[in-house]
Amino acid sequence: MGARFARIPKRLEFALRRWPLQSSAVLDVGCAHGHCLAHFGPGSLGIDNMEEHVDFCRAIGLEATLADAGNGLGQLPSAAFDFVWMSDIVEHLDAPRRLLRSAASALKPGGNLLLFVTVLPRSRLLRAALRTAHVDAFDAHAHHYQFTYETARHLLERAGLRVTSVAAPGIWLPPGLSSLVHAQVPRLFLEARPTPEAERLARDAERRNRGEDSEPRPTPEGFNIPP
Numbered sequence: 352m353g354a355r356f357a358r359i360p361k362r363l364e365f366a367l368r369r370w371p372l373q374s375s376a377v378l379d380v381g382c383a384h385g386h387c388l389a390h391f392g393p394g395s396l397g398i399d400n401m402e403e404h405v406d407f408c409r410a411i412g413l414e415a416t417l418a419d420a421g422n423g424l425g426q427l428p429s430a431a432f433d434f435v436w437m438s439d440i441v442e443h444l445d446a447p448r449r450l451l452r453s454a455a456s457a458l459k460p461g462g463n464l465l466l467f468v469t470v471l472p473r474s475r476l477l478r479a480a481l482r483t484a485h486v487d488a489f490d491a492h493a494h495h496y497q498f499t500y501e502t503a504r505h506l507l508e509r510a511g512l513r514v515t516s517v518a519a520p521g522i523w524l525p526p527g528l529s530s531l532v533h534a535q536v537p538r539l540f541l542e543a544r545p546t547p548e549a550e551r552l553a554r555d556a557e558r559r560n561r562g563e564d565s566e567p568r569p570t571p572e573g574f575n576i577p578p
Contacts, residue, residue, distance in 0.1 A: 362438060362467050363387050365520040366540065370465065375433035378457050380420050380450070381440040385413045391436070398427070421445060423453035430459050438467040441506070442498065451510035452553070455545040464512060466541045470498050503541055511553035512543035 359367075363386070366372060372391050379388040382397025385408040397415040399405050408415035418426060421444045435454045441447035454464055498506070504514050519536040 359390070360386060362520055362538070362540075363390060365518075366436075366465065366467075369518065369540075370434065370463075370542075372434060372436070376431065376459075377434045377436050378424075378427070378432040378454070379436045380424075380454065381437070382408060382413075382415055384408065385411065385415070387436060387438065388413050388415070392433075394432070396427075396432075398424070420450050423449050424457055427457055429456045432457050433459055433462050435462070435464040437465065439469065441466065441468060448506060448510050451507060451512065455511055458545060461544070463515070463542050463544050464507075466503070466507065466543065467538070468498055468503050468541065469538055470500050470503055470536070472537055500539060503539065507541060507543045508549060509553055509556050511545055511550040513546045513549040514541055514543045516542040518542070 367390060374392045376394030376396075377388075377391035379385075379391065379395065379397040382388045382399050383401075383404050385397060385404075388395060388397040388408060389411070395414065397405075397408050397413060398418040398420060399408075399415065400417070400419045400421075402417055405415045405417045416427075418424065420440060435457055437450075437454070441450065444450060451464070451466075458464065500517075504517075507514055518540040520538060520540065
């Protein structure tokens with residue numbers, strides 16, 4: 352076990368410096384053997400769809416439960432976690448939005464979801480350079496989706512979450528250039544939280560997708576007009 356945990360993943364090392372995960376209750380979605388879960392605070396819980404992973408986590412004293420993240424998180428307690436940690440998982444799911452929708456309900460008021468995702472840089476030259484360096488943003492054998500910076504943000508927003516910060520591990524970004532650089536890097540953290548406004552947008556999108564009218568908006572005169 353010592354060899355397995357001897358090295359902290361770089362993404363986790365970055366996250367531990369940026370967010371108070373070591374002292375927070377974190378829901379680790381897709382916890383595997385607990386490489387990240389072992390560094391989170393009291394009240395943390397890992398979920399995974401492989402029984403051997405869950406058994407291993409429990410054997411070393413971590414809280415873990417067997418669940419298929421692709422079907423959402425309906426069986427978990429609501430408003431129980433300070434953070435939801437999702438690292439390299441939404442690319443692998445048939446319905447990532449379903450997972451994000453249910454994850455929002457697992458957060459305490461003011462809690463945040465941390466999404467670490469592999470994204471396709473906007474620059475074709477950079478994509479070619481990354482392929483040469485064997486840094487591929489898409490694995491056809493394992494990934495269901497190929498995200499970009501913009502589509503990853505859109506996914507979170509359509510799940511009822513507002514993106515509050517974006518970070519590229521290992522890269523310092525001047526504030527004025529952040530959005531430009533985020534579109535060019537292959538891996539990103541997106542921090543997001545549920546808000547009433549984001550939830551309203553998500554529900555409106557759901558109604559439109561079902562072919563239903565969105566909720567009417569009252570005018571100052573008391574009449575309703577379509578949104």
